[in-house]
Amino acid sequence: MPQNKRESLIFTVIMCFCMVLGMSVYNVARVHSWAFGPDVVAEAWVGFPPAYVVAMLLDVFVASRFAKWFAFRFLVTPGKSSKTAITLAISTTMVFPMVLFMSLYGALEATTHTGQVALIPLIWLTNIPFNFVAALPWNLLVAGPFSRWLFRRVFPEGTVLEAPLAADAA
Template sequence: MPTNKRESLIFTVAMCFCMVLWMSIYNVARMYGHVGLDVLVDAWVGFPPAYVFAMLCDWFIANPLAKGFAFRHLVTPGKSSPRAMALAVSCCMVVPMVVIMSLYGAFEVAIHAGGLVAVPMMWLQNIPWNLVMALPWNLIVAGPVVRYLFRRAFPEGTVLAQPVETAELA
């Protein structure tokens, strides 16, 4: 788990990358009805705006909601194990992100298809499909892999909360 805002931002960038890329591939494959090179290409082309949108929603909406709920109702910092806290926050992050990104996906499809009338129904239909994929992917693959790589790249205490003032060379 990240220990300060800088670590949290780095972790969020990596986690969001893994989740948005996988969920983009999954949703495009669902829409096309198969997995192939065309699915990967279309998922990759739609990835950048979805990633930026997801990062903003994660950082400003889902993260505060998830941590607030998890730390108020599920775990207690200092008393609960780090693994329990990571699982609680991860589970709580998936729900608002699925709701938000399912709406994003419904709008994206509707804009390309030219029919915004279908957005509410597409959104409601996509939520359970995305939840069934996002929760296990987050808990079994993306979360553990990103946490492992994050701590290998940034051992505990190596990402400073405040920048170190560097002395000017004379």
């Protein structure tokens, strides 16, 4: 788990990358009758940059705040609950707002190609259950463990400081 704000931001960048890429491939495959191949990955990759920016903003300003508030208010107690329980609680509660908002983003993005703005609510509500059943296990079983592993391999504990060291005066 990240131990300060800088670590948290770095971890969020990695985790968000894994989640958005995985869910983009999933949603493109779903739209293409569950077909999977290089064309699906290519189409997901083309739509990845704007989806990643939106997801990062939602994660930093909305979802993580909600998830931590909810988890610490109703699910776990800092100092009493294990690190695993805290990680699972926050990771699970992150899925709910992210699925709601990113499903809306997907509906908006889909209608920009078709011009059928009136279908946004229907597409959004249809996407939510599909995305939830994919996002929760993807988060808990693949993206989360991989992101935590990669984060600690690249940034061992204690290497990312809360604030930069002051320059030594000569």
